[in-house]
Amino acid sequence: MDTDLLKTGFFKREEHIKKPADIQKLFKAGKKFSVKGAKLFFMKNDKNINRIGFPLPRGYGNAVERNRSKRYSRETYRFFKAHLNTGYDMLFLVYPGNDSFLSRCEQFKTLCIKAGLLKDS
Numbered sequence: 001m002d003t004d005l006l007k008t009g010f011f012k013r014e015e016h017i018k019k020p021a022d023i024q025k026l027f028k029a030g031k032k033f034s035v036k037g038a039k040l041f042f043m044k045n046d047k048n049i050n051r052i053g054f055p056l057p058r059g060y061g062n063a064v065e066r067n068r069s070k071r072y073s074r075e076t077y078r079f080f081k082a083h084l085n086t087g088y089d090m091l092f093l094v095y096p097g098n099d100s101f102l103s104r105c106e107q108f109k110t111l112c113i114k115a116g117l118l119k120d121s
Contacts, residue, residue: 017053
């Protein structure tokens with residue numbers, strides 16, 4: 001099995017945005033782009049890695065739906081991680097509705113293209 005492929009799938013602890021102050025800073029000062037059902041907030045960080053958080057709006061379903069939504073979002077990020085420019089903090093906010101892995105991938109890809117976060121291929 002190709003070990004380089006496996007390394008890109010890791011989602012390390014330092015890649016998570018967890019502090020409420022960091023999340024609020026992104027909501028207030030970050031640039032944002034939106035598509036139907038999702039928004040991406042982002043800004044430069046002074047690091048050589050990307051950090052990402054997956055907040056959900058208030059009233060987003062029950063615990064099962066919230067956990068599934070975050071799981072889809074994390075897997076989507078892992079899938080695109082190797083194709084993103086580094087040095088950004090991001091929040092990927094999704095709204096209830098068409099909740100599937102494929103739709104989440106399409107939303108994230110479209111938002112990253114709009115924001116210019118995808119590496120030039």
